[in-house]
Amino acid sequence: MDVVLASRLQFAVASLFHFLFVPLTLGLSILTAIFETLYVKTGDEDYKRAAKFWGKLFLINFALGVVTGITLEFQFGTNWSRYSMYVGDIFGSLLAIEATLAFFLESTFIAVWHFGWNRLSPKLHALCIWLVAIASNISALWILLANGWMQNPVGYTIRNGRAELASFIDVITNPFGWMEFIHTVSGAYILAGFFVLGVSAWHLARKNEVAFFKKCFRVAATWTLIFALFEVFNGHLHGSEVAKAQPTKLAAMESLWETKQGAPMYLFIIPDEKNERNKVELFPIPGMLSLLAYHSPNATVKGLKEWPREERPPVTLTFWSFRLMVGLGFLFAALSVLVFLSRDNPGRFPWLLRILPWVIPLPYLACEFGWMVAEVGRQPWIVYGLMKTYEAVSPISPLQVGISLLAFILFYTLLGLVDFYLLFKFARKGPEPRTKVSLTAKPATI
Amino acid sequence: MEHNIYQVIWFILWGVLWAVYFMLDGFDFGLGMIMPFVAKNDMERRVIYNAAGPFWDGNEVWLITAGGATFAAFPKAYAIMFSTLYTPLLLILFALILRGVAFEFRAKEESPVWKAVWDLCLVVGSFVPSLLFGVAFANFFLGLPIDREGILHGNIITLLNPYGVLGGLLFVVMFVVHGATWLCVKSEGDLCRRARHVAEKFWVLEVLILGIFLVATGLVTDLWANFFRYKILLIIPALALLGLISIPAFLGQGRYWWAWFASALTVLMTTAFGFAGLFPRLIPSRLDPAATLTIYNASSSPLTLKIMTAVALIFVPIVILYQIWAYKLFSDKVSPEFLETEEAY
Numbered sequence: 001m002d003v004v005l006a007s008r009l010q011f012a013v014a015s016l017f018h019f020l021f022v023p024l025t026l027g028l029s030i031l032t033a034i035f036e037t038l039y040v041k042t043g044d045e046d047y048k049r050a051a052k053f054w055g056k057l058f059l060i061n062f063a064l065g066v067v068t069g070i071t072l073e074f075q076f077g078t079n080w081s082r083y084s085m086y087v088g089d090i091f092g093s094l095l096a097i098e099a100t101l102a103f104f105l106e107s108t109f110i111a112v113w114h115f116g117w118n119r120l121s122p123k124l125h126a127l128c129i130w131l132v133a134i135a136s137n138i139s140a141l142w143i144l145l146a147n148g149w150m151q152n153p154v155g156y157t158i159r160n161g162r163a164e165l166a167s168f169i170d171v172i173t174n175p176f177g178w179m180e181f182i183h184t185v186s187g188a189y190i191l192a193g194f195f196v197l198g199v200s201a202w203h204l205a206r207k208n209e210v211a212f213f214k215k216c217f218r219v220a221a222t223w224t225l226i227f228a229l230f231e232v233f234n235g236h237l238h239g240s241e242v243a244k245a246q247p248t249k250l251a252a253m254e255s256l257w258e259t260k261q262g263a264p265m266y267l268f269i270i271p272d273e274k275n276e277r278n279k280v281e282l283f284p285i286p287g288m289l290s291l292l293a294y295h296s297p298n299a300t301v302k303g304l305k306e307w308p309r310e311e312r313p314p315v316t317l318t319f320w321s322f323r324l325m326v327g328l329g330f331l332f333a334a335l336s337v338l339v340f341l342s343r344d345n346p347g348r349f350p351w352l353l354r355i356l357p358w359v360i361p362l363p364y365l366a367c368e369f370g371w372m373v374a375e376v377g378r379q380p381w382i383v384y385g386l387m388k389t390y391e392a393v394s395p396i397s398p399l400q401v402g403i404s405l406l407a408f409i410l411f412y413t414l415l416g417l418v419d420f421y422l423l424f425k426f427a428r429k430g431p432e433p434r435t436k437v438s439l440t441a442k443p444a445t446i
Numbered sequence: 447m448e449h450n451i452y453q454v455i456w457f458i459l460w461g462v463l464w465a466v467y468f469m470l471d472g473f474d475f476g477l478g479m480i481m482p483f484v485a486k487n488d489m490e491r492r493v494i495y496n497a498a499g500p501f502w503d504g505n506e507v508w509l510i511t512a513g514g515a516t517f518a519a520f521p522k523a524y525a526i527m528f529s530t531l532y533t534p535l536l537l538i539l540f541a542l543i544l545r546g547v548a549f550e551f552r553a554k555e556e557s558p559v560w561k562a563v564w565d566l567c568l569v570v571g572s573f574v575p576s577l578l579f580g581v582a583f584a585n586f587f588l589g590l591p592i593d594r595e596g597i598l599h600g601n602i603i604t605l606l607n608p609y610g611v612l613g614g615l616l617f618v619v620m621f622v623v624h625g626a627t628w629l630c631v632k633s634e635g636d637l638c639r640r641a642r643h644v645a646e647k648f649w650v651l652e653v654l655i656l657g658i659f660l661v662a663t664g665l666v667t668d669l670w671a672n673f674f675r676y677k678i679l680l681i682i683p684a685l686a687l688l689g690l691i692s693i694p695a696f697l698g699q700g701r702y703w704w705a706w707f708a709s710a711l712t713v714l715m716t717t718a719f720g721f722a723g724l725f726p727r728l729i730p731s732r733l734d735p736a737a738t739l740t741i742y743n744a745s746s747s748p749l750t751l752k753i754m755t756a757v758a759l760i761f762v763p764i765v766i767l768y769q770i771w772a773y774k775l776f777s778d779k780v781s782p783e784f785l786e787t788e789e790a791y
Contacts, residue, residue: 052788063550066503067543071536073513077528078535081596088521089746096514097757103510104765107503108772115500115789119775162521164747394529395597404536411540415547422554432788 004390006401007079010408014071016368017412021065023367026140026185027192028058029133034219036126045434046212051129053431054196057423059114064419066107068412079401083382083392089164090156090171094146102139106132141181148177150383151374152245163386176245179238180374186231187370190332191363193224194356197339199427201356204346209430214346221343228336231329236292243293246384248311249377251304252318254289263289263301273315276305313379321372328366335359452751453741456519459758461721463515467508468579469713474502476625478545478572479618481565484629484640491565493780495549495791497632500776502549504769506542518754522744523728530590530598531582534605538575545571553791576621577614581605584613587667587720589730594737609666616655620716622648623693624709630702632780642697645705649694656690656716669723679722686715
């Protein structure tokens with residue numbers, strides 16, 4: 001195996017694994033903050049228990065997110081040192097700002113929140129989890145501005161044999177980065193929403209802590225509806241941004257080989273990468289692709305054959321990742337409407353309650369597919385149009401990378417298993433019993 | 447490339463970030479390393495976990511920021527530093543992962559085997575980074591065998607030269623003393639007494655190894671040259687020694703906070719000694735002086751450095767303020783009552 005491929009695989013393993021933990025952090029921090037705020041506002045002990053229960057799951061998840069994030073930052077140096085030299089002037093500063101603005105805030109206040117239940121006033125304590133939620137979302141913004149720059153480099157000039165910063169404003173207002181940010185965090189919020197819904201549904205179906213989980217379900221139902229619908233809308237806008245900035249990625253996402261005016265969208269396609277065509281193309285919607293990409297049914301969409309083979313991304317992988325992500329996105333939107341309709345009476349559709357726990361893994365898949373589209377679809381570029389991936393790799397021995405790749409896979413698999421085991425265990429265990437048990441309260445029914 | 451004042455500012459900030467990182471995470475590492483020697487039962491082990499509990503994560507962010515600052519301010523140095531130290535760096539990162547999850551996972555199951563596994567992870571995850579950071583930084587002081595393309599001529603064995611190993615030992619012993627004084631601050635009774643005993647014993651070793659290290663530095667590197675050129679810099683090693691000799695004095699009086707501050711001063715100033723000696727070099731090359739990375743040939747553009755300076759000058763003081771607030775909030779000893787709560791590790 002060569003160094004480029006091994007390093008790419010290693011980065012893929014490290015980032016896809018890292019991203020198993022990030023979205024729940026982004027979303028569940030806000031949901032936990034909402035529960036704790038409801039406690040401060042209403043004095044309802046259940047909301048305090050909710051903050052503690054979801055907070056505990058948050059912490060188990062957060063631990064692995066933190067420690068696997070560090071390896072990502074340092075891999076730019078270990079495996080992609082030529083990239084780091086070439087674009088560090090811009091990319092490095094975004095990472096450093098992320099650490100300074102967000103990571104300190106996040107790590108300091110999550111500890112204060114975790115250990116500070118008896119040391120701070122309820123309001124100040126709730127403020128801590130809000131700071132954590134804000135900090136983790138700020139960190140998402142900066143890292144996605146950094147990734148957005150790799151997708152759509154702006155505000156730079158080539159000087160001294162590298163890309164140097166020309167306009168900081170251009171870099172931090174990069175529309176591609178902002179679209180990525182909005183799309184990624186909304187996806188994360190959907191994931192966290194279905195996580196809370198799924199765990200709550202599991203307990204509700206078993207009549208555990210019914211009153212408690214009904215409250216959680218209700219909050220998560222509205223939350224999930226908002227972001228699941230918003231995601232469809234902003235996903236469309238993000239797609240138009242891709243069409244503008246990365247025509248090769250768009251063509252691969254749709255497996256479009258020939259340039260077409262008024263390009264249709266096929267509901268079902270099986271790409272045949274080797275022969276530069278599609279094996280199967282079924283159910284066309286005339287002009288739809290042109291309309292979605294360029295807001296006009298007659299617009300011309302460039303096909304993959306416009307570019308030589310070595311300038312195209314892997315089509316099959318990009319295409320299927322995109323299709324599955326979009327399909328899941330629509331499924332989430334549909335489910336979220338049903339969930340919303342049953343927010344006051346979670347037992348309204350009994351089958352929904354039974355399937356919701358099984359829905360939990362699906363947004364995880366959608367997030368990972370999204371990253372595959374973003375990163376695989378950008379190939380062969382590491383910085384679109386500016387630097388090829390093979391030029392970016394470190395001058396290190398393939399053996400070294402081979403060993404570390406193997407170590408990453410083994411090590412991360414073990415850690416992932418332990419972490420998900422603990423998440424399962426504590427999710428099923430439910431909240432700690434009420435401290436002040438009120439025996440008069442009637443058990444709620446569903 | 448042109449010289450400018452921001453390159454100097456960022457060299458100083460770079461040194462400060464690494465020094466603060468070692469000062470803070472150093473005591474976490476020390477706690478992990480001394481745990482098998484000072485803790486006699488599960489309760490005492492839990493005191494050790496909780497002595498670092500509210501802090502280790504925030505401490506580790508100084509490493510992320512030091513890494514990020516290296517990337518932002520001196521991208522070429524970041525690239526060469528981390529690609530040439532590929533294997534040791536990944537070992538450090540894996541060890542840090544084990545250390546981090548040990549904190550979070552250990553208390554989540556009652557089984558003694560489960561706990562023993564995470565205890566082992568904590569010990570290994572504290573020892574490996576201490577040793578390897580020491581080895582790595584000693585090798586920076588010595589100079590790496592890199593050519594003009596930034597390619598390392600050698601492997602991990604090349605780094606384990608006598609001076610490198612000496613640096614590793616120095617970090618291990620320094621952090622053991624640092625962690626032991628922190629445990630004196632955070633614990634009571636027998637555990638506190640044992641921690642003090644460890645601190646005092648390892649302090650003797652620390653004096654010995656730091657002495658040898660400073661002499662060896664004079665023999666095999668030219669770090670001291672800067673100190674003789676600018677005599678004012680001699681205050682840095684002087685403060686390191688002042689900190690060092692104060693540790694047992696404060697320990698003897700039972701003034702543990704002061705003993706810890708003295709140890710913190712030692713860690714800060716020992717690291718600063720290395721950086722002050724390197725200036726203006728970031729990573730000297732042992733093979734070819736022209737391959738040496740300096741703040742002038744490895745820095746970012748003046749615009750990036752200016753923006754980063756503004757960000758650092760505004761936000762780092764804020765970070766320091768809220769971190770001090772958090773330290774004060776959890777400055778009391780780890781009490782048995784706290785260990786009863788569900789939040790405790």
